[in-house]
Amino acid sequence: MRAGRAAHTSPAAARAEPPRRRWLPPSKVSDRRRQSPAAPQRRTALVLSADVGEGHLASARALVAQAQAWGGPDLVHRDGLRCFGRIAAFVIREGYRVQLRYAPWTFPILYALFMHVPGARALGARLLYLLGRRRLAALIAQERAEVVVSTHPALTAALGEMRRRRRLEVPVCAAITDFADWEIWAHRGVDLHLVCHEVGLRAVERITGPGGARVVRPLVAPELFERVDRSRLRAELELPQERPLVVVSGGGWGVGDLEGAVCAALSLDRAYVVCVCGRNEQLRARLAARFAREERLRVLGYTRRMRDLLRAADVVVHSTGGVTSLEAIACGTPLVTFGADFAHIRIHNRTLSALGLATVCSTRAELADTLARMLTTDARPAAPPLAAADEAPALLAQLTPRVRPLPLWRLAAARAATSVAISAALAAWLLTTDDARWATDRVPALRPTVAVAARSPITPTVVEAPRTALAPLGRLLSAHCGALSVAVDGVPNTADVARLHSEHISLVPTLHARSSLSLLHERRALARAARRLGLRRGFGVLVTGHSVAPVHYLLARSVGGKPFAGAVEIDLTGLRSPRALAHLLNRRTRAARRSHRIVVLKLHDGSPATLAELATALSRLGVEGSLHAPLVASTTAARVGSRASVTTAHTRIASPATRTATPGPCAAERS
Numbered sequence: 001m002r003a004g005r006a007a008h009t010s011p012a013a014a015r016a017e018p019p020r021r022r023w024l025p026p027s028k029v030s031d032r033r034r035q036s037p038a039a040p041q042r043r044t045a046l047v048l049s050a051d052v053g054e055g056h057l058a059s060a061r062a063l064v065a066q067a068q069a070w071g072g073p074d075l076v077h078r079d080g081l082r083c084f085g086r087i088a089a090f091v092i093r094e095g096y097r098v099q100l101r102y103a104p105w106t107f108p109i110l111y112a113l114f115m116h117v118p119g120a121r122a123l124g125a126r127l128l129y130l131l132g133r134r135r136l137a138a139l140i141a142q143e144r145a146e147v148v149v150s151t152h153p154a155l156t157a158a159l160g161e162m163r164r165r166r167r168l169e170v171p172v173c174a175a176i177t178d179f180a181d182w183e184i185w186a187h188r189g190v191d192l193h194l195v196c197h198e199v200g201l202r203a204v205e206r207i208t209g210p211g212g213a214r215v216v217r218p219l220v221a222p223e224l225f226e227r228v229d230r231s232r233l234r235a236e237l238e239l240p241q242e243r244p245l246v247v248v249s250g251g252g253w254g255v256g257d258l259e260g261a262v263c264a265a266l267s268l269d270r271a272y273v274v275c276v277c278g279r280n281e282q283l284r285a286r287l288a289a290r291f292a293r294e295e296r297l298r299v300l301g302y303t304r305r306m307r308d309l310l311r312a313a314d315v316v317v318h319s320t321g322g323v324t325s326l327e328a329i330a331c332g333t334p335l336v337t338f339g340a341d342f343a344h345i346r347i348h349n350r351t352l353s354a355l356g357l358a359t360v361c362s363t364r365a366e367l368a369d370t371l372a373r374m375l376t377t378d379a380r381p382a383a384p385p386l387a388a389a390d391e392a393p394a395l396l397a398q399l400t401p402r403v404r405p406l407p408l409w410r411l412a413a414a415r416a417a418t419s420v421a422i423s424a425a426l427a428a429w430l431l432t433t434d435d436a437r438w439a440t441d442r443v444p445a446l447r448p449t450v451a452v453a454a455r456s457p458i459t460p461t462v463v464e465a466p467r468t469a470l471a472p473l474g475r476l477l478s479a480h481c482g483a484l485s486v487a488v489d490g491v492p493n494t495a496d497v498a499r500l501h502s503e504h505i506s507l508v509p510t511l512h513a514r515s516s517l518s519l520l521h522e523r524r525a526l527a528r529a530a531r532r533l534g535l536r537r538g539f540g541v542l543v544t545g546h547s548v549a550p551v552h553y554l555l556a557r558s559v560g561g562k563p564f565a566g567a568v569e570i571d572l573t574g575l576r577s578p579r580a581l582a583h584l585l586n587r588r589t590r591a592a593r594r595s596h597r598i599v600v601l602k603l604h605d606g607s608p609a610t611l612a613e614l615a616t617a618l619s620r621l622g623v624e625g626s627l628h629a630p631l632v633a634s635t636t637a638a639r640v641g642s643r644a645s646v647t648t649a650h651t652r653i654a655s656p657a658t659r660t661a662t663p664g665p666c667a668a669e670r671s
Helices: 002-007 011-016 026-035 055-070 086-102 106-116 118-143 153-164 198-208 230-237 258-266 281-290 306-312 323-330 343-354 364-374 392-398 408-432 434-440 467-480 494-502 516-532 550-558 578-594 608-621 665-670
Strands: 044-049 074-079 147-150 172-175 192-195 213-215 245-249 272-276 297-300 315-318 335-337 461-466 486-489 507-512 539-544 561-564 568-572 599-603
Touching: 044 055, 044 118, 044 153, 055 074, 055 172, 055 323, 055 392, 074 118, 086 106, 086 118, 106 118, 106 343, 118 153, 147 153, 153 172, 172 392, 192 198, 192 392, 198 213, 230 306, 245 258, 245 306, 258 272, 258 281, 258 364, 272 306, 281 297, 306 323, 315 323, 315 364, 323 335, 335 343, 335 364, 408 434, 408 550, 434 550, 461 467, 461 539, 461 608, 467 486, 467 494, 467 608, 494 507, 507 516, 507 550, 516 550, 539 550, 539 599, 550 561, 568 578, 568 608, 578 599, 578 608, 599 608
Parallel strands: 044 074, 044 147, 147 172, 172 192, 192 213, 245 272, 245 315, 272 297, 315 335, 461 486, 461 599, 486 507, 507 539, 539 561, 568 599
Antiparallel strands: none
């Protein structure tokens, strides 16, 4: 059928049939569209903002309005903060609000960290990139954007990382509305930064290089640049015509000493004050209650007529800088900053003052004097002129990629280094902490022996003693119990070692785990103790201490030893009565003796009272014979607290040497 149809197709129809389109990847398609002379000049730009305050949203809306008035690219405004996920968006939004409203002293600390520690900024940008890259890429693809614009530093950092790491091919533009924080606002992966003054141009290009920033008209509503009849605006707003009007603002969240600003403005006899508290309803209610009888004050919450208030005012007193400052400057109303002198707000306000765009006041008295001077008709300052600047929509319509992505080998090396670092951190956590016992107990090399063979008639008992107590301990064991296994804490004296060996007492070193940060020191001390005791390989090592971790068991094996630990540890202090000691031993060692688990008797000194208590303990435990061979660990060791049916490999236990027993507690039990 297809062949027949092809045979009856006319030559004209064959020529009119469009050629078959060859598939191209998205990057090639976008490149061809940019290079094609027939491509339309009107582009689609996606504007991403965040509802952290009202300034970022206001600048995004203003950019859309400027593009519509200029006839530039088609701008689509979306909330970009949701691309980081609910938890991250909540932390960024509400954390900033809580800091400014309830704990403003914490914000300068966080601000100093990100401003003066480059590693903190890089880590934050990396984290934001990991959180938002997939959702941001999906949103950009959904809107079919050819340009992406960001009005918030968090979005700028994420988009800049995406550009540098080859996750985003369309150019990115960042709109900067502040006169401070250039290090936080700017990113090397952003193709163009829009700044409102030459001072920002130089600061941003120090980060991005030449061509990374352009000066544009302030990103405010276009109507703010137009002249307006102030009397008509006051009539619409129901404000008095004959009185000087002072507008006090704390931004979208009502931050700063607005109450102090209101008091300073009301100290002027003829001034009428409008206080805008934004979305801070608590502040609005408090001010309304305090100044309930004041006829020259109007307290407002969030209002959509803020631009009209700014154009109708004689003076604007603002606390937090941001877009409200730009709007006041754009409409020619004198600006005074007061009420929030910390972190980036301080730098922003001082920069405006240095440029002659605002007056900074630190105290209420200074604010009252400044307002009195400004509201004098003869001394009223003229509106500061705006420098010639480009139109932001025009720059977006002509924006081309400027950033060079990172080479592929660097990206691959970074991914490999990240994998190695994560693996090393996980291994260090598993080995240096006891919290991962559920994982390390499954590896025989990472656990100690805690029991000996169940068929042995000898209770596995070890005496842990400091090296200073070896001499009196040797005399006790020789007089009472013959040879016995002693774990020495530290490097013993050569004479003490020879004396204990002559008494057929087996000596093993002790690894006292103090910290995972001193492993090399502990290993050197353990190796010296093993050499002093004449041990080479296959000897037991008592691992004890409050900071024992799996790495200490590996450390014991690294010097040729086999780690073991006490299933029951009893401190001998020399302060207990024989009856109390017997009760303690019966209660704590009954189960251990039935399952042939290791019992460690810990001596802290060689005093006569402590040695007498040790003799009583050995008698109650029924210690008979000697441990000629060191206590040996096994790869099938039972863990502490496991059932008695689990045993380790057999430990060689020799009978006592042929000698005349000296009367004592152990001798009495043997008889």
